[in-house]
Amino acid sequence: MNLDWQTCSRARLSRDPRFDGKFFIGVKGSGVYCRSICPAPTAKEKNVRYFASAAAAAEAGFRPCLRCRPECSPGTPAWMGTSNTVSRALRLIGETGMENGGVELLAERLGVGSRHLRRLFIKHLGATPTAVAHTRRLHFAKKLIDETTLPMTQIALASGFGCVRRFNAGIRNVYHRTPTQIRRLARKKEPQQENQYLFRLRFRPPYDWNGMLTFLAARAIPGVEVVEGGSYRRSIVIDGKQGYFEISLDKDNLALAARVEFGDPRSLFFITERIRAMFDLNADWAGIASSLRTDRILAARIQANPGLRVPGCWNGFELGVRAILGQQVSVKGASTLAGRLARAFGRPFSAPGSITHIFPSEHALAEANLASIGLPKARAETIRAFSRAVRDGKISFESVVDSEVFLTKLCEIPGIGSWTAQYIAMRALGEPDAFPSSDLGLLRAMDLTNARELEKHAEAWRPWRAYAAIHLWNMPHENKRPDTQTGLTPQIRDRAILAAS
């Protein structure tokens, strides 16, 4: 366990939301386990046990509390800093729910033995990978029972139980109630239209929602994504099925409100996990900030923008194309090109606001005549080559375990440099230590002249260099220079540095 009992005890007694999901509290006697913020009367210290994960509390025989609803906590921090393998395994479990293949396949993908993986899980989370995956499934089922009006048969499938009998048994076993009884207990729901869902996705405060929106707004693809009225909306496609979602801040609940419209409930686990990753909700910001604060320059920026997260993406392929489109044009110019690309090669789709298209797939772009939207020849060829690599499975954004191997393959595509690769690692793979060290904006912010100096300085920021980069890009608004964060594109930065060195 990464926390000592004194820290846990203090957090529990003060119901500190910054620790929500970093540990769970088992209460002897009542037999339930709680979040650090549970509103129930506080138990005596001698009557509680602390667990590193919900799964560990469940393994020890505790049931999830029906008041603080552990399934709603922000969950285990995405990155524990101490074990890459466990963090990566958690990411893979989030992507697939570990439905197929179980722990053996998981271990194989991670390139470790399954016994070793089990040992690592027990050490860091207090529970086996199987128990962690099972608890996640159960928690997701509970969320669907409470927060949607989906029939139980659909929930059984959407949460990976396979059949209603197993689902009923699983829920009864843990909650000592039937799914229907649990639904009756849930707070009154807003009326929901068919295929529409509203989820509250919790974070550990602080969360700089404006910082996140500003970053996404500058890079939004017209017709596919829109930032307006304090929310972010976009079209999505999964296995050929289309839909959209809209994200806004729910300040009172320390959550993002995710309104999802999608026809197949079996994709809801994937969609909500992806949104959590995109908005970096699993980050343990307090821990990251306390580590980066030791740097004088960063300390000032962290103080100015508490809760800044690393913006991820909905789809790695789309992010890659968007990054290539940005080569040698301004961010605004790149957005215009991206909008043209979406209109010319994407599928029409209608959603509220100005959403008109689904972003084109790798199949649509692999052989597309991209010159027709005014793209220079070399840029067009890079996008085609990238699309073919994704289409042919040479590059896959799913289940990436070794980001070094992934980045090497990415850089083999003519026209993709190390800046772009690191940028993609940061936003599409959620690598907290990815760092585009040749970035002119970063160099200026640090008052340095070359990437090597910056890399040397940034050694002290590991394993959080991506967060350091976001803080450095996010200049205080009054002295934001147009050519640092928003004006220069990745490739111009690459080129500027190459030219300078």
Ligand SMILES: [Zn+2]
């Ligand atoms: Zn509780």
